[in-house]
Amino acid sequence: MTTEDPPPIRRLADWDPAQLRDLAAEYDTPLYVLDQGRVRENVANLQTAFHDEHVSYAVKANTVRRTLETVEDAGLDAECASAGEVQRAVDAGFSTVRYTAVNPPSEDLDHVVALHEAHPEIDLVVTIGAVDTLDALVERDYAGPLAIRVNPGVGAGHHAKVTTGDAPKFGVPYDRVPDLADEIVERGYDLVGLHAHAGSGIHGEDDLAAHRELVARMGDLARDLDHDLDFLNVGGGLGVPYHPEQDPLDLDAVAEATRDAAGDLDAQLGIEPGRYVVADAGVLLTTVNTVKPTPETTVVGVDAGMTTLLRPAMYDAYHEIRSLADDADDRDEVTAMVAGPICETADVLGRDRRLPRPECRDVFAIGNAGAYGYEMASTYNSRPRPAVVSLDGTGETSVAVERETLSDLTRLEGQQ
Template sequence: MTTDDPPPIRRLSEWDAARLRDLADEHGTPLYVIDQGRVRENVANLEQAFHAEAISYAVKANTVRTTLETVADTGLDAECASAGEVKRAVEAGFEAVRYTAVNPPAADLDHVVSLSDAVEDLDLVITIGAADTLAALEERGYDGPLAIRVNPGVGAGHHAKVTTGDAPKFGVPFDRVPDLASDVLDRGFDLVGLHAHAGSGIHDEDDLQAHRELVARMGELARDLDHDLDFLNVGGGLGVPYRPDEAPLNLDRVASATREAAGDLDATLGIEPGRYVVADAGVLLTTVNTVKPTPETTVVGVDAGMTTLLRPAMYDAYHEIRSLAPDADDREATAATVAGPICETADVLGRDRPLPAPERGDVLAIGNAGAYGYEMASNYNSRPRPAVVSLDGSESELAVERETLSDLTRLEIEQ
């Protein structure tokens, strides 16, 4: 790596505290901040390591319009899991879109099929994970390229809830793929690829070994099919270090291992990272509203909670938390449990964290919030969703407005 190469990870300590405080003052909290420059750096890291492979961005990681436009401008393709994501990707300027349908609702298929004819020069591939979806596409008159999502029986990821490669919900069972491929061709469809995905947040050696096993199985399957494919996509899920003492992935090593596991292919090998592109490009800012000493811990109540950042409650995920108080370095450290305003015991963003003695009005920053942060925000407890600010160099702009209490009932019909 030369001195001009972007660093492999951006730690929470590297964000400019004064600038983040200014953004919190200007826009209020809770507030997501996404750095488009870091998004580009992460894409550059991926392209340097996976230079021979096709890279698609897993749109579900972050669909904020400015972020999608940034990724589209780098030249990556888009991988989408819903009609809404396809719509967002097309409107953001992606020229090549793969719709990976997971038990797709009829309305999703209607929209995506209509786009295949309505959007000029759109390179659209629909990936099916069940024979039923093939029949549904045939009923709608779809005649574009298809790929098959395979269940290779190999899963990995940071939590059981995001391990997909061995879950029956995802993909066609490995041994049934040749028969489905023959059926696709017999019905006159253009079978262009195979797809599989081990899971999300692949980071440790066990996860990487599972990823290599999945790739090896998929490479074998691609060679055994009596049909030439354009691509073999082996998914994404590349993890990032959420804890400050964790090392980042060695992308060159992962890329080499992926190529080696795939073996000789006539098809292009592809990956679809999402988290790696955006996670460390985003932080969540939140303001302390309550400091409550208890016999067990000091509870630090903040205005962000599980409706703002769901991952800790959903996956027991760890996110680093940093005080942005100007005099933070002069305060004595306190073991704090950072909790939100939601009426749930699960509404905790971090337990027993060493923080400079917190005070009401302090702004805290929560790291690695660019992936699956704003995407999973909800209105539970009738709480409005937060605003999003986009940074690009010295410039900043509001990318998503903060919801208001009036927005919560905007779609409701008065009787």
């Protein structure tokens, strides 16, 4: 690796603490910080490793407009899971969009079909995971190309809630795909591809083994179908090391293993990473409100919580936490629980963390917050969502998403 090559992972310790303190002071907290320069580096890493494959960005990982524009400019296409994501992708300038419809509501299909009719210049493919979705598209006179989402019976991921490849919710059962493929063609549609996805946060050897098995099964299916395909998309889910002691993925080895598992194909092999593109490009900044010693631990109350960053409460996910106090290195360490302001026991961002003795008004940074951070934020407990600031990679900073206010929360309720 040369000094010009993008590093495989950006750790929380690699962020400039003085810059983060300044951002917290200028924009207040809770605050998401997204570094577009790092997004570009991650895209470059993927393009280097998967040099012969079609690489799309799984938009659901982070739909902030500034980030979508960065990804599009860097050369990736868009993989979307909802009509709203399709619209965001189009608005951000993507010209190739794949919509993988998961039990799509009627309103989603109405919107996507209308968008396809209004923008014939956009290469839009709808990927269906049920026969009923095909029927619904026929009813709407959709005339574009179709792909099939396959349930290959192989799943992997960092948590059971994000393991999709063997979950019955997702995709057409493997052995029923040939019949659906025939029906699609008989109804006059252009069948252009197959799609499958093992799960999210694939990192360990067991996960990678499941990914290889999925790819191998999908390669066999693509070769056995009596239809020519343009692409075989074997999903994303490439994991990043959330724990500081974890090693990053050997992306070149994963790419080579994916190619080997797929075997010889007439269709183009494709992947759709989301987390890998944006996770380490984002941090969450939060301010200490209270410090409460208890017999069990020191409870550090901060102004970010499960409504700001849901992953710890929903998935028991680990995010590294760092004190940005300018004298942090001179303080004694304590064992702490970092907890938010939400009235729920689950509202904990980190347990049993060794941190410099915290004080009120200290600012903490929470790492790997660029994926499924702001994207999963909510207004539970009537808490406005945080602001997002964007670093453009040259030192310039701008607001990408304004901070919500209490008035924003009640704006749609009308006059009482």
